[in-house]
Amino acid sequence: MKTDSHFFSKYRRPQSSLASAADSYAVTQFLFAEADLLDSWRFADWLTLLSPDVRYWSPARENRLMKDLEKEISPPGTSAHFDEDFDMLRQRVARIDTNKAWAESPPSRSRHLISNVRVFNHSGERPDVYEADCCFHVYRSSGERSQDSVFGRRIDLLQRDSSEYGFKILERTVVFDMATILVKNLSLIY
Amino acid sequence: MPAINPVASYIDVQSGRISGEIFHSREIYELELERVFARSWVFIAHETMLPKPGSFMQNYVGEDPILVVRQPDGSIRAFLNQCQHRGMRLCRADLGEAKNFMCSFHGWNYNLAGKLINVPHGDATFAPEDLADVKLREMRVTNYKGFIFGNWDETAPSFEEYMGDFAWYFDCFIDRYPGGMEVVGTHKWVLPCNWKFNVEQPTSDAYHAETSHMSAFDVMLPRNPDGTLQDWAAKQVEILGDVKGGQFSSPFGHGAGWFDDGIPVLTRSIFDWKVRTDGDVAERLGPNRVNPFAHANLFPNFMMLGNYTFRVTHPRGPNEMEIWSWSMAPVAAPPEVKEAIRVDLLRSFSGAGMLEQDDAVNWEEEQSVLRGFMARKERLNYRQFRNQARYDRNCYPGKTVPHVYSEQAARDMYQHYTELMSGLPWPELVKIKAERVVQERRACENTAADGVKA
Numbered sequence: 001m002k003t004d005s006h007f008f009s010k011y012r013r014p015q016s017s018l019a020s021a022a023d024s025y026a027v028t029q030f031l032f033a034e035a036d037l038l039d040s041w042r043f044a045d046w047l048t049l050l051s052p053d054v055r056y057w058s059p060a061r062e063n064r065l066m067k068d069l070e071k072e073i074s075p076p077g078t079s080a081h082f083d084e085d086f087d088m089l090r091q092r093v094a095r096i097d098t099n100k101a102w103a104e105s106p107p108s109r110s111r112h113l114i115s116n117v118r119v120f121n122h123s124g125e126r127p128d129v130y131e132a133d134c135c136f137h138v139y140r141s142s143g144e145r146s147q148d149s150v151f152g153r154r155i156d157l158l159q160r161d162s163s164e165y166g167f168k169i170l171e172r173t174v175v176f177d178m179a180t181i182l183v184k185n186l187s188l189i190y
Numbered sequence: 191m192p193a194i195n196p197v198a199s200y201i202d203v204q205s206g207r208i209s210g211e212i213f214h215s216r217e218i219y220e221l222e223l224e225r226v227f228a229r230s231w232v233f234i235a236h237e238t239m240l241p242k243p244g245s246f247m248q249n250y251v252g253e254d255p256i257l258v259v260r261q262p263d264g265s266i267r268a269f270l271n272q273c274q275h276r277g278m279r280l281c282r283a284d285l286g287e288a289k290n291f292m293c294s295f296h297g298w299n300y301n302l303a304g305k306l307i308n309v310p311h312g313d314a315t316f317a318p319e320d321l322a323d324v325k326l327r328e329m330r331v332t333n334y335k336g337f338i339f340g341n342w343d344e345t346a347p348s349f350e351e352y353m354g355d356f357a358w359y360f361d362c363f364i365d366r367y368p369g370g371m372e373v374v375g376t377h378k379w380v381l382p383c384n385w386k387f388n389v390e391q392p393t394s395d396a397y398h399a400e401t402s403h404m405s406a407f408d409v410m411l412p413r414n415p416d417g418t419l420q421d422w423a424a425k426q427v428e429i430l431g432d433v434k435g436g437q438f439s440s441p442f443g444h445g446a447g448w449f450d451d452g453i454p455v456l457t458r459s460i461f462d463w464k465v466r467t468d469g470d471v472a473e474r475l476g477p478n479r480v481n482p483f484a485h486a487n488l489f490p491n492f493m494m495l496g497n498y499t500f501r502v503t504h505p506r507g508p509n510e511m512e513i514w515s516w517s518m519a520p521v522a523a524p525p526e527v528k529e530a531i532r533v534d535l536l537r538s539f540s541g542a543g544m545l546e547q548d549d550a551v552n553w554e555e556e557q558s559v560l561r562g563f564m565a566r567k568e569r570l571n572y573r574q575f576r577n578q579a580r581y582d583r584n585c586y587p588g589k590t591v592p593h594v595y596s597e598q599a600a601r602d603m604y605q606h607y608t609e610l611m612s613g614l615p616w617p618e619l620v621k622i623k624a625e626r627v628v629q630e631r632r633a634c635e636n637t638a639a640d641g642v643k644a
Binding site: 095104146185 | 282283284285286374375376377378379380381382402404405406408409410512529532533536537540541542544546547548550551552554555558
């Protein structure tokens, strides 16, 4: 198996680079607080968690032969669900605020469950930057009877700062565990 | 000739009334697979998706999985992706490269041309004649400017005849620049609604955009610091607001619509490149196709938008569709424009796209209401711009109405759909259509041109 060539292999970090218990705790609580903002429809507050240079990227996936495993996740510059900078994310939030974004008006009820959190010291030895690797389950109920779930893995680059929440998101990579997206849309923030 | 047309009582094209039963009924759905999908020209690949000999991809015609393969001689062939032994899905990857295809059940092996070349223990356990001439079921294919379409029905008209006047409109989407198109992004997702919703809309419905998508237009266009739209962005809003334009419909169910001033563009670099190359496009396509048309659908399920979205809508039961959407860019576009098209479309017309999401919810609710008995009995209003169609008006070939908001193309799409669902064989359908066009043209000539609402 060419698992070493798979997309996720570049995110493998030695256990020795795990952040300290205190730093891991702080980062984990940041991720939980962020999930709470998203599920409480406090999107303007959520925007304050982002670095102005944030990159928010979610590559698409395909069913590939084992020999082509490295192509299973689309590389940068190709198929993606999200490929956003700060201004683009701000537009998504502003759209919801128009009250005319029918996908979320009436609003859905969402729950971001964040698990398997591992926090690593930055591989480039920036002492104030952490790599947070987690899994997510985003449940959504909308309208009278519609409900769906998406699962995936998220890899964040977070920088410590003096704001209320303690960190800024520099980079987020969202990898859904689906090739064909088996829900009606991706109208939430993941 | 089949005795019963299962949809005829639900569709009245003349009066523009349709009952939602056609979006709900399982019986109708099963017949659609046979009478619509197994007899129509369906988009199965673009040649750039199959770059070299042995390149393959999967697609679907209706619910039937199709394996499309680039041959050693460079040609493209398409097969039912089903092993002849137990009916197993032969190829299970979305795309890739192969020398041959081995079934993962009993190991039957087929070459790129679909011929059975090896059967484990075949010599000892099968008589030679019991394996003779085993090959994958192959479909007719045609290549129109790089777009590959397949058809199961040997009696169906040629692709050129099937397209008819639609070719002139199709070219405005795919042949604006020399060198053809290339894929810059792919998205697949499912929606809980009938496949025809995403046929009707690109065929005939620019009308929904300003309501369905108002939030996206509100926020996606860039503004000056004082909150006003930037000059180029204000032009895009004007396009949407000025409804001058038209709509084409075809006797074979295709449709297209356009704003005279082009399609609203959400990304400046795409708009600037378009303006920069208007002269070249005018030279290539003539002055009337300089501006991209807004929307079109090649019946049954190949949708395109003037922003370079191309997609097929696969039926998945009466209550579900599966969209396979490709963002394509002209090969001639500079790299930064190709990148802009890729990003623009994933942000607007993918499953996460800010325009697409809202269609999804509207269609989901439309479908769920049709669970109701009374809801399915309603004769829904498809009457916009009735009795205004003319032939060969101004520069526009075929049957058109002089307004961008019209349901004429939907009515003509459902006319074709009803004819297909009758089960009449293609040669008879072609004759019926030819006679109807003659009658319609005669009726148009008898109507004074100044009677047309311009």
